[in-house]
Amino acid sequence: MKSISLYRDNGTWLCRVHPFTKLMYIASAILVPLLIGSLWAYAVFIALDVIILLSGKSLKRARGLVIFSLTIILTIFIIRGLFDEDNITPLFSIGPAVFYVEGLMKALHTGCVIINMLLSFSILVLTSKPEDIADEMERHGFSPRFSYVISSVFSIIPQMMSTMSTITDAQKSRGMETEGSLSKRMKAFIPLITPVVTSSLINTRERAIALEVRGFSSAKKRTFLNPWKKHRGDAAMTIIMLITVIATAIWRLATWLL
């Protein structure tokens, strides 16, 4: 059973960094350029994302996510470049289609926002184990139920997918066509989805009992098998990033007010 989690422990320093530090980084990577508002700020953070991922040997795996988003970004470029309401200055034309500077600049801005967000999130997603994130949240006061949901989703979804393929086989064996015209596929929907739902309800009920008999709802204060090994600089980095965000916010406010 493969987990659908994107996390791989490749042994680099980045995997040892506390998930909260990474969360703080995501917050500052999103907020700081947003507050500054100019393209260079995005450029700086995208460069930072790339450097971090590169030194954590995870850039290659982040590439997939970025390529996936490129189609959306390309669409934004075309639509903004052609049709944006502020378009005045033509830049170039392909046949009858004229692209304008203003629209393309806006599209560039949006594109940077998306890429920066994806890259900074991928730092967390690619290099932190979901269970660790959940454990850490629980240790810092989140409810155990909440952290259970986070960590179990990654193994329960693949399970449901494998149930789904068994169900498809079982219905095919009873003469139901699952391939072919749209109407055939529509007809196949109910016989496929109903058993998935009922069997996951049955499984969930059993699993709830299994958790219960292992004291899941026990009122005792929980302990943890693996105490988090602090990475050097976790606290310092978090504070520096927090200060950066606050400083940018103050600067932004000041420029507005003065």
Next chain:
Amino acid sequence: MAFIEIENLKYRYPKAERLALDGISLSIEKGSFVGIIGRNGAGKSTLASAIIGLVPQFYKGAYGGKVSVAGMDAATVPVGELSRKVGLIFQNPFNQLSGAKDNVYEETCFGMQNFGIEPDEMRRRADETLKMLGIYDFRDRNPFDLSGGQMQRVAIASILVLHPEVIILDEPTSQLDPAGSDEVFKAVERLTEEGITVIMIEQKIDKIAEYSDRMILLDDGKLIADGTPDEVLSREGLDAYGIIPPASVRISKALGYKDGQGFYPATADKAVKLLSGKIQFKQHIEDDKTTQSSERISVQNLSFHYHEGLDILHDFSLSLDGRTTAIIGQNGAGKTTLAKLLKGLLKPSEGKILLDGNDISSSTAASLAGSIGYVFQNPDDQIFKPKVIDEVMFGPLNIGMNDEEAKESAMEALSMVNLASASERNPYDLDLHERKLVALASVIAMDPDVIILDEPTIAQDDSGKQLIQKIIRGLRDNDKLVISILHDMDLVAASFERVIAMASGTIIADGTPREVFSNEDVLRKAGLELPHITMLAKKLSSGSVVLSDEEFLGLVGS
């Protein structure tokens, strides 16, 4: 006061009419191994749930009487609290994994974390328990990647580390192959050596008789008998409770031998002690005359792989005629892959499959539905209609029968599985063993020439098993080719004319049950046990492979 005291316990599930438990009184002392037997629906699991407080705390419903565990009232003390004293293991190993941990070690520690046990102590207990159950080497593996037997042992380990004083096992081996089930029984035996009280619900009567020192028989929510296995299984009229006594009891009874206390021996070893020297096997059994008929399915030089370069089946050839055929072997031997190829659910990378002379290797499973039926192990993977009759009519309608024909065919199939009276009910109001029969009927109703059954006896009690035997006979009489993937060797001996044993993608034996069961080397390679009656005869040095009570008694004369 005993460790567990149950006084006049009555319980009814919400919306049910019938009492699931009806006036049960018993007490269980520490350190015993108690086996609970009874047909499906007798109240065994409900009783287990009542001991750990799930009944009434989790299931609600009407509750009367008193259950106390280590002085705590099971109806009011929270399950989370009771579970420090009582552990519960149930059938499906899969659903007992928390799903929140990606390795066996952390999975084992999940419960201890909830109870706030210190990390050092956690490690000590986890190491100790994983070693005891023989799964220490898997500690870094993902629990979902393990086999059923290994997974079930992980589930047992995760309970044992909590140091319960009683452990309740509710049919823990019903979904496992013989090797996996043996692993679990051996693990459980270790528990009693450690002084833990074991309460085990089990349908495998021969097995549970061997392990328990006390046996409780339930029926219709009532306590019918309570005593040693010999005592309980020597009772008259057990078939009224859906119980078939072990081979050792049946044979000793037929031959009229009782032990010093006036009971029949409930285990093969005791029977050997009692009977050896007293009985003599007369002659050897003649070899079976094989009634080979014309070929139905021909598998020619078949190869199949999921991953390039790793053939599950390689250049595999097989010819199937009208004889009922059992395919046996360990998990991973390639049995299911072969069955799915026959059914067109998988496509061979090379080779052909001919059905009555026509090449079907490129046909889809759906287009083959009318000629080859496949009954899956888990009925919940297919049931989707709110009425049994509609569920059974789904296949027939798909293959082009009109409403009337489909209904007729569905009713016929339902009466074959004794469920005609349930045709208007919701399948999910039926028990799992009945839903399994609904799934079976839904395939029979399509009237295919070939029927493939995947582990038909799982979840069935003794009377369910007899019904399956009857259905297989009925299908054979109607000229259907029945092929079954099986771990239940008693069923193989009773219902199949041909046995194909597989190991790592090849056939290691092919012949009548007698031929295959006489080859010990093959059985070892396929990880299989002899049928109980065969084993008993062998222990009494019968000299030939005995497949039924009649054969046994015929050989020793009367």
